[in-house]
Amino acid sequence: MKWSVVLLLTLAAHLVQAQYPPSHDPSTMIRNTDGRYWIFTTGDGVWAMSSSNRDFTNWRVEPTPFAPGTYPSWINNYVDGFNGFFWAPDVIKVGSTYFLYYSCAGNGAPAAIGVATATNLAGPWTDRGRVVSGNNAIDPALLYDNGRLWMSWGNWQTGIDIIELSTSTGKPISGTTHLVSGNVEGPGLFKSGSYYYLFYQRGLCCNGVNSSYYMVVARSANITGPYTGERVFLPNQNGNIIGPGHFGFGEGRLTYHFYDGNDNGNAKLMVRSDFGVANGWPYVGSPPSSGPVTSGGTYRITPRHSDKALDVVNCGTGNGTNVNQWSWLNNNCQKWIFTDAGDGYYRLSPSNAPNMALDLNACSGSNLANVQLWSWLNNDCQKWQLVDRGGGYYSLRSRASGKCVDIEGISSSDGANVVQYDCISGNYNQQFSFQSVSSGRLADVSDLIDDSRLSVFPNPVVNHLNIRVGDQFEGSTIVELFDTSGKKVLSSVFEGPEGMVDVVGLPKGLYVVKYNNVQGSHTARVRKQ
Structure with a gap:
């Protein structure tokens, strides 16, 4: 049920041009031996597409690694009711070999992740069998780091795990380490500088514009964690971009799927070049900046x-x-x-x-x-x-x-x-x-004492408001009070350096005081008690 919406992708396979290609749970972008850029995604036989450029502006459908409707027989030992519709693949190249990891799920929670290898993304692919299995064992995500290959995967029941894989067979060579607990899935791994970043999904996918998916990120100095400082990386909605999911970064491009609010919530591929890391955390769009402020200012x-x-x-x-x-x-x-x-x-x-x-x-x-x-x-x-x-x-x-x-x-x-x-x-x-700006008493209208050093005082005011315009001033000053709707509620004139305005009849609340003379105009805000 969770993935039924993705069946729509197979109906879109005949389309070879669009602003955004159809996709759900896209793999990391990867380049083939002929120079074309590929994405694998959820679908019959593992749906695939490629483009001559990294922005996927001229994508085309490619052959599936497995013929639609067929699948390796080992899957039947771990998954009940599997029909050849693979979920959430990821792909990585080690040496001259491409490793394609795919999720298999059917009836109930039991699921498995397998791997196939090839020397060309167009095939032929050789299946290498099971990598991991268990309840909701889905969403493989790969990272090759300093000669070591790692795979994290999602588990809606207990969270996200990670394991080290052989760079020759693609199979596990270590025990499993638990990274994140709870109802999360769709992990992605990325390294920059001294930190490893783990991206994953919260919320629920696969309900079009009503999907509650959003992407978070946490970081660690070690690939096996602990990952801390979780924060939102992509919110649930940004305009027509709804429910972003399944982080991937390859060939200099950030990729993820989204539900298009301008197209009935259909799942599509987003490709972005504005991804980076600043102040120790990933960002998309404009880099965060300290801007024109300093701490304590x-x-x-x-x-x-x-x-x-x-x-x-x-x-x-x-x-x-x-x-x-x-x-x-x-x-x-x-x-x-x-x-x-x-x-x-x-x-x-x-x-x-x-x-x-x-x-x-x-x-x-x-x-x-x-x-x-x-x-x-x-x-x-x-x-x-x-x-x-x-x-x-x-x-x-x-x-x-x-x-x-x-x-x-x-x-x-x-x-x-x-x-x-x-x-x-x-x-x-x-x-x-x-x-x-400076923060000082001459502008502090929240001060509750009667202080004649203020130009407008006391503040708050009960009966009479004093206006001080200067010790040597001898001309006229016009005073006006406005309520919060902008309505003028009082007007007065006084002569000399200081005047007093009777506010006894005004209701309690906030007022703007405007007073002007030949020296200029001034505005203050006062509270009537």
Whole structure:
């Protein structure tokens, strides 16, 4: 049942050109002796296709390693009800030999992984028999490292394992090491520098646009683990790209399948050249960057589309306080302290509540999940990565979900909510600039004491609001108060260096104070108690 959707691939086999080839659980890309690039994928006889280029823009169907409807007889000893429909192959070349590993499953949980060899990807292939078997023994993934060959595989019941293989026979030469427990599958192995990276799937596949698959990655200094620091590598959805699965990296290309939201959820092959490693972790798209911030610095965060500022609603300081955008008022509710949280991620704390942190509500993976304040818990819901979008603008990507901070509805209005959404590189409401600012008492509207050193005080205010414009000033100053809807609720004029505005009749809440004279215009925000 799990793989029934993949049967659609065989119906698409007559197609020789498309934007994305049909594929489910693609193998690592590999080059044949004639220079063409191949991908093997789930299907009758192990479905195969090739292209003259690594981007698979002119792919064609290739002969299957096993004739459709046929399969090695040994499989019947381990799998009940197998019919020649192979799952999730992977392929690797050692010396002059290609090793093709394939999954066999039928009725129930028992499954097996076998291997076949050839000196040409077009065949003929010689089956070499069973490699491993057991409940849900599927999804082989290969890595050749320093003369040693390794295979990890998925097991939905107990997790992911790894074993060392002979480079001459392709069969196990070591015992099994357990890597990841739980309902995971579709592993992929990759090495860069001193780290091994293990990619694998969480969620459920094979339900088209309703698939909950998403790809995570963990790392280890040793190929046999332990693998730690799991994080989202590819989220469940990014536009029409839904349920990405089955990592592969070969011939300089990242490959995986996805369900196309623009084509009834059909499974297709994604090929990308924008894969790399930065700050010790893999990425796709633009490389993460520390950007124009330093740990311990305080910054205004300005959305590119609106030129406003990320703002703490009502200057709140409690768990669950909402975050929105607001016109720049130069107060501590709009100034954010960046603190290095490790691995290229930052904690963001507002200056009015430095013990709090910008937080993804419930660590949700859903679009439009709310972004708020919460006490610092040092978890992935509170860690954010700067992704360079060019021109001095950066996205803030959640470590927990892989999605980006977003001004909801692309609104330019004061009070527009801050949420998360699929990262879309061209969306200006997901791009921010960062300006270094000072965090000081003269701008701190959350200070609860009556301090005449402030230009607008006391704040919060109960009965009378004082405006100080300068000890030597002798002209007129116009004062206006606006509520959060933008409605003017009060207007007053005073003469000289300081004036007082009666706010007794105003309801409790947040107000914007604008005052101007020949010296210029100024804005502050106050809370009425």
